[in-house]
Amino acid sequence: MKTWVLRAAAIGALIxxxxxxxxxxxxxxxxxxxxxxxxxxxxxxxxxxxxxTADGRADRPTQLxxxxxSDLTIPWLKTAAAAGFGSGLVAWILDRMPGLYLGDYGIVxxxxxxxxxxxxxxxxxxxxxxxxxxxxxxxxxxxxxxxRSARR
Numbered sequence: 001m002k003t004w005v006l007r008a009a010a011i012g013a014l015i016x017x018x019x020x021x022x023x024x025x026x027x028x029x030x031x032x033x034x035x036x037x038x039x040x041x042x043x044x045x046x047x048x049x050x051x052x053t054a055d056g057r058a059d060r061p062t063q064l065x066x067x068x069x070s071d072l073t074i075p076w077l078k079t080a081a082a083a084g085f086g087s088g089l090v091a092w093i094l095d096r097m098p099g100l101y102l103g104d105y106g107i108v109x110x111x112x113x114x115x116x117x118x119x120x121x122x123x124x125x126x127x128x129x130x131x132x133x134x135x136x137x138x139x140x141x142x143x144x145x146x147x148r149s150a151r152r
Contacts, residue, residue: 004075008082011048011122015087016094016102018044023101045125052076052126056133076126077119084118085111 018040025036052072059070088110095102105114 002075004079005082007051007075007079008086011044011079012083012087012090014044014047015083015118016090019087019091019102020094020100023103027101044121048122049125049129049132052129053133053136054129055126056130056135057137058133059130060134060137072130073127076123076130080119080122080126081115083122084115087118088115 022033022036022040025033055072055076059072089107091102091114092105092107092110094100095104
């Protein structure tokens with residue numbers, strides 16, 4: 001299985017879980033529900049940023065030149081688009097179930113506006129994480145190579 005499919009499924013599931021938690025909090029604790037959206041957004045962005053950083057760190061040692069690397073933009077774009085559209089479609093289906101509140105959006109809103117927003121919300125921290133991961137791995141690689149050359 002391609003890695004972007006696994007990422008899209010995992011991130012899409014996380015989005016659905018966070019949307020369900022947000023809906024649950026809105027229905028059952030309406031006066032304290034204002035605390036839940038920032039927490040959900042933080043969890044989503046942190047998870048995606050961490051995954052992107054791990055990708056960047058894993059990619060750097062495979063490259064001989066520190067200025068180049070694998071193109072991780074397209075796999076993350078595929079991940080973001082699939083997670084955005086997939087979670088929107090599943091959220092629309094699950095929203096039809098009684099007792100589950102996921103926003104009452106129509107199919108058009110879920111597959112256009114929400115999917116585009118989620119695509120950008122996934123892609124931005126992922127690519128920032130890739131850049132940070134490559135920088136951290138490159139710094140570590142330069143440090144060890146500098147130490148080896150200093151010993152000689």
